[in-house]
Amino acid sequence: MKARIIVTLKNGVLDPQGQAIEGSLKSLGFAGVDSVRQGKVFDVELSATDPGSATQELESMCEKLLANTVIENYTVEIIG
């Protein structure tokens, strides 16, 4: 089973890297960019077969390691 975890900064948390990327996109001529927030993607392969328990385990991974919940949100998706 394959899963994808997306970790993003919470709203209101300053994201200087996102701002630098936004500035660079604008300097490349992408004038319509209003805002960029950057984050992380983790593709995880699991030996589990039950999507329900796998999702629970992936959420536990996020809480314990993959996200710092002081500043980050996460989403878990089973993708195959």
Added chain:
Amino acid sequence: MKSAVVVFPGLNRDRDMIAAIEKIGGTPPAIVWHKDAELPDVDLIVIPGGFSYGDALRPGAIAARSPIMDVIRERAERGVKVLGVCNGFQILTEAGMLPGVLMRNASLRFVCREIKLKVANANTAFSNRYADGQIIRCPIAHHDGNYFADAETLQSIEDNGQVVFRYAEGTNPNGSLNDIAGITNAAGNVLGLMPHPENLIEPEHGGEDGRGIFAGLLT
């Protein structure tokens, strides 16, 4: 006063820390590799600076989840003093032993220079050799020292006097909220500090302003 310096792979300020403790305290610290089965019975545990696990995932994140941190957490709960400098501070926040988090510097740049620190609370085991409001010199060297906590946490650490060191007015090098450079836990026996006092302890360093932190703990 017995002390131990805990070393994780990727730290690079451990030798400076060991030297500072021996020079100021008179006794060398026990050096504990993170995989050692036992942490000796000490009064002070120090986690020095560097780049544990190459800052993989987030600075301090991997080291914070290693088994020795459970031992350190348990000792801290029993009142043993814990000092984390730079990566050590990041590890203590990631381990949940200190509130908040140290984010990428607002400038996105690695900053390596001398700054001025203001002593915000001289009534702690880590700062009692200084006076409230005293300005001291201290070197910094970090990429991720931008202290952040949610509004409620920030208010609570301010109200409890947990902010021990701030960057002096107008000198904040990294975007830290409230110019925070060093904080303790609620009990006051765990301190995290981004600057490197161990690198300003003798005339050959160009000054001795960092001695007070170690002198207060070790002598």
